[in-house]
Amino acid sequence: MPNDTPSPIDLPEPELEESGLGWAFGVILIASLFLLFANAVSLRDWIEDQHPSPVQARAAEYADQWVATTEGLGIGLPRKAMHTRWKQVEETRFARTTQKGRAVDGRD
Amino acid sequence: MLFPTLSFGLFFLGVFTIVWAASGSNEWRKILLLLASWVFYGAWDWRFVALLIGSALLNWGSAELIWYNRDAPAGRRRAIMIAGITGNLLILGFFKYYGFFVEQLGDVLRSVGYARDLPLMQVVLPVGISFFTFQGMSYLADVHAERLAPARLLDVTLLMSFFPHLVAGPIVRGSDLLPQFEESPRLTRDMASMGLVLIVWGLFKKAVVASELSTGLVDPVFFDPAAHSRLDLVAAAYGYAVQIYCDFSAYSDMAIGIAALLGYRFPLNFNQPYRAASLQEFWRRWHISLSSWLRDYLYIDALGGSRKGFARQCVNLMVTMLLGGLWHGAKWTFVIWGGLHGGVLALERIWDRIRPPSLPRLPRVLGILITFHVVLVGWIFFRAESFDAAIAYFRGLGRAGADSAVLTPLACALIVFGMAIHFTPADLGQKLALKLRLFPAWALGLLVGITILIIDVMRFEGVAPFIYYQF
Numbered sequence: 276m277p278n279d280t281p282s283p284i285d286l287p288e289p290e291l292e293e294s295g296l297g298w299a300f301g302v303i304l305i306a307s308l309f310l311l312f313a314n315a316v317s318l319r320d321w322i323e324d325q326h327p328s329p330v331q332a333r334a335a336e337y338a339d340q341w342v343a344t345t346e347g348l349g350i351g352l353p354r355k356a357m358h359t360r361w362k363q364v365e366e367t368r369f370a371r372t373t374q375k376g377r378a379v380d381g382r383d
Numbered sequence: 384m385l386f387p388t389l390s391f392g393l394f395f396l397g398v399f400t401i402v403w404a405a406s407g408s409n410e411w412r413k414i415l416l417l418l419a420s421w422v423f424y425g426a427w428d429w430r431f432v433a434l435l436i437g438s439a440l441l442n443w444g445s446a447e448l449i450w451y452n453r454d455a456p457a458g459r460r461r462a463i464m465i466a467g468i469t470g471n472l473l474i475l476g477f478f479k480y481y482g483f484f485v486e487q488l489g490d491v492l493r494s495v496g497y498a499r500d501l502p503l504m505q506v507v508l509p510v511g512i513s514f515f516t517f518q519g520m521s522y523l524a525d526v527h528a529e530r531l532a533p534a535r536l537l538d539v540t541l542l543m544s545f546f547p548h549l550v551a552g553p554i555v556r557g558s559d560l561l562p563q564f565e566e567s568p569r570l571t572r573d574m575a576s577m578g579l580v581l582i583v584w585g586l587f588k589k590a591v592v593a594s595e596l597s598t599g600l601v602d603p604v605f606f607d608p609a610a611h612s613r614l615d616l617v618a619a620a621y622g623y624a625v626q627i628y629c630d631f632s633a634y635s636d637m638a639i640g641i642a643a644l645l646g647y648r649f650p651l652n653f654n655q656p657y658r659a660a661s662l663q664e665f666w667r668r669w670h671i672s673l674s675s676w677l678r679d680y681l682y683i684d685a686l687g688g689s690r691k692g693f694a695r696q697c698v699n700l701m702v703t704m705l706l707g708g709l710w711h712g713a714k715w716t717f718v719i720w721g722g723l724h725g726g727v728l729a730l731e732r733i734w735d736r737i738r739p740p741s742l743p744r745l746p747r748v749l750g751i752l753i754t755f756h757v758v759l760v761g762w763i764f765f766r767a768e769s770f771d772a773a774i775a776y777f778r779g780l781g782r783a784g785a786d787s788a789v790l791t792p793l794a795c796a797l798i799v800f801g802m803a804i805h806f807t808p809a810d811l812g813q814k815l816a817l818k819l820r821l822f823p824a825w826a827l828g829l830l831v832g833i834t835i836l837i838i839d840v841m842r843f844e845g846v847a848p849f850i851y852y853q854f
Contacts, residue, residue, distance in 0.1 A: 280559055280650040283636075284577045284643045286813050291572045291820060296403060298824050299575035299644060305828020306835065307396065314836050321389040357840040365595075367792050
């Protein structure tokens with residue numbers, strides 16, 4: 276490989292001898308399976324956004340069941356809790372103050 | 384098909400599996416990558432896949448002709464190269480600049496009392512056209528200068544179509560990628576771990592930082608600057624500086640990471656640009672593949688660089704940056720942005736010449752602050768819809784009032800975060816990758832999964848296209 280232009284993938288220590296293909300495949304597989312269980316809502320939303328068709332309708336039905344299953348098992352709950360908390364952070368506003376320094380929304 | 388979407392995630396899972404399964408034959412591997420790239424590009428508009436193929440044929444054919452005539456007089460080889468480059472420029476000019484130039488011509492004719500109905504057309508801009516035409520032109524220039532031997536049609540077509548860099552760069556030159564196509568690549572743990580770090584980091588910068596700032600702060604303020612206070616305008620200008628960095632560098636990071644997982648090495652495209660202490664340094668850190676392209680092929684090869692005297696060097700800098708501005712799009716605001724950068728680059732050169740040796744150099748911190756704010760002024764022109772809108776924005780900065788309708792604690796935190804990451808060690812990601820490569824697959828898989836889950840929780844609903852898609 277040419278090395279005359281720097282690349283972030285050139286790590287500053289000697290390469291490991293073993294092949295990374297099986298390892299990378301394992302990492303991607305585990306990550307995908309984890310997301311399939313812990314992030315079922317995203318899969319459902321994605322299926323719902325697809326072009327309507329009989330296949331899409333059936334897939335949406337399965338996705339709904341899958342979301343219900345993961346939530347029933349409690350696997351989807353961390354996502355839900357984090358999302359609720361993040362929405363609160365997004366909606367936080369600076370208290371608007373008057374010239375005397377009192378908060379106009381009633382919070383001093 | 385946008386990188387930070389599930390559609391792309393599923394597409395990539397398929398490509399990753401099929402391409403590595405077919406790695407016994409490098410030819411089949413490249414054919415599969417080419418087909419995957421056309422599917423990726425065709426997801427926007429299938430018609431433009433033909434344009435991509437036509438463009439590859441043009442550059443492959445021109446390079447073959449240049450090579451075939453390598454013993455012929457230099458003038459003939461040069462003429463073939465110019466014809467090939469003109470072909471590329473015609474493609475780019477028609478799709479990207481036709482409407483703009485016809486409109487300007489109409490204005491000029493009207494101003495001299497010669498109003499005519501000019502043939503205006505609504506030309507749809509193919510995604511990423513500026514990137515693949517620049518790649519084609521540099522390939523021809525390299526073959527002409529014998530820096531590169533002409534490659535086979537399959538390799539040239541894949542060079543121009545390869546989906547990780549196809550729509551928003553980095554502009555990977557033939558000399559970087561073509562030698563890698565010659566044999567089946569090997570995926571090392573280093574490439575895989577750094578690739579994953581880049582993909583996840585890019586996903587965070589785009590889906591969380593850039594999207595949140597864009598939707599909550601920058602877009603509403605730039606849409607109607609007159610309706611916002613000075614505080615909003617100042618915050619949105621800083622917000623846009625962080626947004627465009629997090630948006631564009633995120634695409635580059637993900638592109639480099641995706642290519643790495645497929646076994647290919649792409650060059651660095653961003654290197655903490657806002658820590659630059661001069662504009663010259665800024666351009667060595669920002670969109671490096673474009674700035675080095677402009678430097679090598681336009682500033683040095685075509686215009687002569689500094690070989691024709693100091694005055695000419697300053698003019699060359701200005702011309703290079705004006706054209707660099709126009710490369711971004713057919714709008715006067717881009718030309719002004721390029722002119723501002725070209726002017727300040729020339730001033731820096733002039734100051735270097737006339738500065739009395741006894742005068743101490745500016746402290747680096749001050750250099751960083753001044754450079755960043757010059758860049759910030761440029762970004763206002765870059766982001767504004769029109770020249771008038773940019774002027775209205777600057778006027779608004781002089782307005783009284785510090786009430787804010789859109790600035791939130793989260794937006795402030797993201798702006799500070801976006802600036803702070805410029806002052807962390809430059810090799811932080813690589814050091815992380817060195818640690819991650821030692822993890823067992825299951826542990827890193829869980830870690831990657833958890834990180835993506837957290838990003839997905841924080842991401843803004845829907846994904847806006849990357850800013851550089853329009854270029």
